[in-house]
Amino acid sequence: xxxxxxxxxxxxxxxxxxxxxxxxxxxxxxxxxxxxxxxxxxxxxxxxxxxxxxxxxxxxxxxxxxxxxxxxxxxxxxxxxxxxxxxxxxxxxxxxxxxxxxxxxxxxxxxxxxxxxxxxxxxxxxxxxxxxxxxxxxxxxxxxxxxxxxxxxxxxxxxxxxxxxxxxxxxxxxxxxxxxxxxxxxxxxxxxxxxxxxxxxxxxxxxxxxxxxxxxxxxxxxxxxxxxxxxxxxxxxxxxxxxxxxxxxxxxxxxxxxxxxxxxxxxxxxxxxxxxxxxxxxxxxxxxxxxxxxxxxxxxxxxxxxxxxx
Amino acid sequence: xxxxxxxxxxxxxxxxxxxxxxxxxxxxxxxxxxxxxxxxxxxxxxxxxxxxxxxxxxxxxxxxxxxxxxxxxxxxxxxxxxxxxxxxxxxxxxxxxxxxxxxxxxxxxxxxxxxxxxxxxxxxxxxxxxxxxxxxxxxxxxxxxxxxxxxxxxxxxxxxxxxxxxxxxxxxxxxxxxxxxxxxxxxxxxxxxxxxxxxxxxxxxxxxxxxxxxxxxxxxxxxxxxxxxxxxxxxxxxxxxxxxxxxxxxxxxxxxxxxxxxxxxxxxxxxxxxxxxxxxxxxxxxxxxxxxxxxxxxxxxxxxxxxxxxxxxxxxxxxxxxxxxxxxxxxxxxxxxxxxxxxxxxxxxxxxxxxxxxxxxxxxxxxxxxxxxxxxxxxxxxxxxxxxxxxxxxxxxxxxxxxxxxxxxxxxxxxxxxxxxxxxxxxxxxxxxxxxxxxxxxxxxxxxxxxxxxxxxxxxxxxxxxxxxxxxxxxxxxxxxxxxxxxxxxxxxxxxxxxxx
Numbered sequence: 001x002x003x004x005x006x007x008x009x010x011x012x013x014x015x016x017x018x019x020x021x022x023x024x025x026x027x028x029x030x031x032x033x034x035x036x037x038x039x040x041x042x043x044x045x046x047x048x049x050x051x052x053x054x055x056x057x058x059x060x061x062x063x064x065x066x067x068x069x070x071x072x073x074x075x076x077x078x079x080x081x082x083x084x085x086x087x088x089x090x091x092x093x094x095x096x097x098x099x100x101x102x103x104x105x106x107x108x109x110x111x112x113x114x115x116x117x118x119x120x121x122x123x124x125x126x127x128x129x130x131x132x133x134x135x136x137x138x139x140x141x142x143x144x145x146x147x148x149x150x151x152x153x154x155x156x157x158x159x160x161x162x163x164x165x166x167x168x169x170x171x172x173x174x175x176x177x178x179x180x181x182x183x184x185x186x187x188x189x190x191x192x193x194x195x196x197x198x199x200x201x202x203x204x205x206x207x208x209x210x211x212x213x214x215x216x217x218x219x220x221x222x223x224x225x226x227x228x229x230x231x232x233x234x235x236x237x238x239x240x241x242x243x244x245x246x247x248x249x250x251x252x253x254x255x256x257x258x259x260x261x262x263x264x265x266x267x268x269x270x271x272x273x274x275x276x277x278x279x280x281x282x283x284x285x286x287x288x289x290x291x292x293x294x295x296x297x298x299x300x301x302x303x304x305x306x307x308x309x310x
Numbered sequence: 311x312x313x314x315x316x317x318x319x320x321x322x323x324x325x326x327x328x329x330x331x332x333x334x335x336x337x338x339x340x341x342x343x344x345x346x347x348x349x350x351x352x353x354x355x356x357x358x359x360x361x362x363x364x365x366x367x368x369x370x371x372x373x374x375x376x377x378x379x380x381x382x383x384x385x386x387x388x389x390x391x392x393x394x395x396x397x398x399x400x401x402x403x404x405x406x407x408x409x410x411x412x413x414x415x416x417x418x419x420x421x422x423x424x425x426x427x428x429x430x431x432x433x434x435x436x437x438x439x440x441x442x443x444x445x446x447x448x449x450x451x452x453x454x455x456x457x458x459x460x461x462x463x464x465x466x467x468x469x470x471x472x473x474x475x476x477x478x479x480x481x482x483x484x485x486x487x488x489x490x491x492x493x494x495x496x497x498x499x500x501x502x503x504x505x506x507x508x509x510x511x512x513x514x515x516x517x518x519x520x521x522x523x524x525x526x527x528x529x530x531x532x533x534x535x536x537x538x539x540x541x542x543x544x545x546x547x548x549x550x551x552x553x554x555x556x557x558x559x560x561x562x563x564x565x566x567x568x569x570x571x572x573x574x575x576x577x578x579x580x581x582x583x584x585x586x587x588x589x590x591x592x593x594x595x596x597x598x599x600x601x602x603x604x605x606x607x608x609x610x611x612x613x614x615x616x617x618x619x620x621x622x623x624x625x626x627x628x629x630x631x632x633x634x635x636x637x638x639x640x641x642x643x644x645x646x647x648x649x650x651x652x653x654x655x656x657x658x659x660x661x662x663x664x665x666x667x668x669x670x671x672x673x674x675x676x677x678x679x680x681x682x683x684x685x686x687x688x689x690x691x692x693x694x695x696x697x698x699x700x701x702x703x704x705x706x707x708x709x710x711x712x713x714x715x716x717x718x719x720x721x722x723x724x725x726x727x728x729x730x731x732x733x734x735x736x737x738x739x740x741x742x743x744x745x746x747x748x749x750x751x752x753x754x755x756x757x758x759x760x761x762x763x764x765x766x767x768x769x770x771x772x773x774x775x776x777x778x779x780x781x782x783x784x785x786x787x788x789x790x791x792x793x794x795x796x797x798x799x800x801x802x803x804x805x806x807x808x809x810x811x
Binding site: 165168169171172175176178179180182183184185297299300 | 388
């Protein structure tokens with residue numbers, strides 16, 4: 001075992017890259033849940049985004065077109081969920097699970113002819129001199145643009161929820177749809193848009209996985225990232241800044257276990273691979289131990305069906 | 311005389327199976343407090359929802375300031391100068407006062423300016439409120455202030471108030487009335503919905519009375535007695551409950567040194583509660599909410615277990631028994647909160663009957679549920695207690711508050727209890743239904759059952775109880791005959807003065 005083989009700078013730099021897919025998906029789901037909707041289809045929307053982005057990037061040769069298509073693809077499948085839950089008032093949990101299974105199946109079908117292909121390289125920040133500064137350079141100034149985009153998105157969501165009227169209305173709808181309706185806000189429209197935003201973010205997250213992190217297409221490649229994104233939202237008690245913390249924490253554990261494997265730690269590989277998931281469970285249990293406190297942050301109308309009488 | 315602000319002409323609205331409003335017409339003048347009176351289900355709420363743009367009328371039209379007024383949504387109604395304070399507050403608990411107010415305004419100013427304006431208005435109208443506090447931390451009275459200030463900031467021409475005093479303490483009601491009278495003097499019209507007749511007689515100069523969706527009369531409530539108003543609402547003569555001369559039987563339920571630590575962070579502890587309840591007695595327990603009423607009911611019903619000897623039924627210790635064991639003995643309870651405590655909101659009435667009456671009404675055979683018998687029992691409740699509902703299959707949530715309360719009380723009364731404990735039996739229930747509920751309790755006591763009525767409504771307690779004691783900060787005063795007390799003495803007791811000394 002040789003722990004000195006682990007370079008802390010590279011570790012931090014790579015955890016930022018590794019966390020980006022779940023960070024994107026989680027910030028989107030946060031907005032959805034803030035509007036009072038529980039969409040368990042994150043995994044499905046992510047993998048649809050992953051294959052849409054991958055296919056579009058390969059066909060056009062442009063990663064940017066790929067990311068755009070990933071966002072559109074993710075949003076498109078989320079519309080299915082939105083229509084089912086908002087207009088047909090179907091159960092959100094069941095619809096979300098169905099969306100995940102549907103996404104996994106559909107992506108495998110679309111992706112059949114893309115297995116083993118290498119996608120075009122995504123633009124990477126490379127500032128002369130600055131990117132070469134020791135420690136800070138690799139951590140801050142030499143990532144691909146998705147890392148920065150995800151950070152900007154988190155900042156934007158935080159600002160939107162805290163300071164804008166739109167954000168206030170979104171939170172109000174998630175807090176009590178009946179009261180929001182009584183005040184004349186369009187509950188269904190707000191939620192529909194939130195679900196689509198969540199779908200687009202999950203799609204982007206999927207593309208960050210298939211175009212940057214891995215980068216290639218394999219069936220079922222999200223491998224539970226969508227579920228981790230869902231867990232992070234709860235872990236973060238529905239606060240954007242904590243979503244960032246949570247995503248980096250889980251990304252960090254995933255990267256660390258890879259590094260530990262490489263350093264030859266004498267623990268079976270399987271234990272290390274399961275560690276991020278185990279830690280997810282432990283953290284969730286610890287979080288919900290103080291129920292009064294964690295319940296305070298949860299949107300009060302989360303998962304409840306809204307039916308307006310008119 | 312002042313001009314007409316809002317003219318309502320022939321408004322009609324039907325829902326499948328029921329006509330909520332049938333050709334209703336009346337006028338609201340500028341600067342008047344206009345009462346809208348009616349029983350539960352008379353169509354008051356539907357009518358104001360049409361004025362506020364939440365519901366569209368099938369027929370009829372409205373004129374605001376002599377111009378045609380057809381609000382398609384609340385936004386349009388607010389823009390025309392109509393504001394509404396809801397019966398069930400339309401507030402968001404996890405948001406601050408200022409955020410809640412901003413949500414109810416069309417073009418809210420920046421948050422800093424808004425906070426200043428909130429403070430200004432709250433000082434002007436004597437409604438103190440801190441804009442930064444979370445609504446979830448506020449009392450019912452403070453929450454209502456949030457709603458009122460939200461309306462006032464928009465300088466409305468017409469303020470609609472749906473049952474504003476049902477959740478307020480007497481002091482808060484006084485404050486509210488002062489505010490409303492000040493508003494009226496400034497020329498704002500107020501449409502005041504209530505079924506508390508004394509309030510309406512004290513506050514309003516015009517009253518429109520609805521019955522079964524139709525307008526019955528418009529009158530000056532100050533010229534009528536409360537009884538006349540009530541009879542117009544009900545459309546018949548109203549019998550107020552009359553206690554019979556009761557002779558007290560032997561002690562049937564006894565509490566001795568009952569103490570309970572607080573059950574939650576904001577709960578009240580019970581301190582050394584003792585009383586003796588005789589057969590045929592109605593013990594009224596008065597007190598402002600939050601002084602241990604819920605805790606006392608939980609202990610007596612068996613939701614919270616205590617040491618066996620603190621509660622005794624027929625000299626037998628029952629403090630350790632669960633609710634169903636106590637029901638089997640004959641100790642029944644009806645908690646205050648109708649939806650979620652006394653009844654499961656999303657289950658139908660048959661299922662709700664099954665939940666509490668299974669033991670006493672023999673609704674199961676060898677562990678299998680007998681739904682026919684449960685349905686028959688539910689139908690009996692509906693018939694005998696005049697519960698207005700399409701049938702026993704209705705979901706509990708779909709019943710109006712008064713009807714659900716009649717069902718809840720009926721369900722317990724018809725199980726022939728030996729002891730019945732009820733908390734706030736007529737909260738939010740209209741006059742006719744309240745009278746019926748009180749009468750049923752008196753009849754039950756007349757048959758020899760013992761009843762504990764926990765209530766904040768002193769008039770109710772004075773009307774039906776034989777014995778009275780006050781619950782204050784978890785302590786129960788010694789029970790004494792109701793006739794011995796004057797209203798002042800009761801007020802002192804509720805404030806914590808000890809009657810036994």
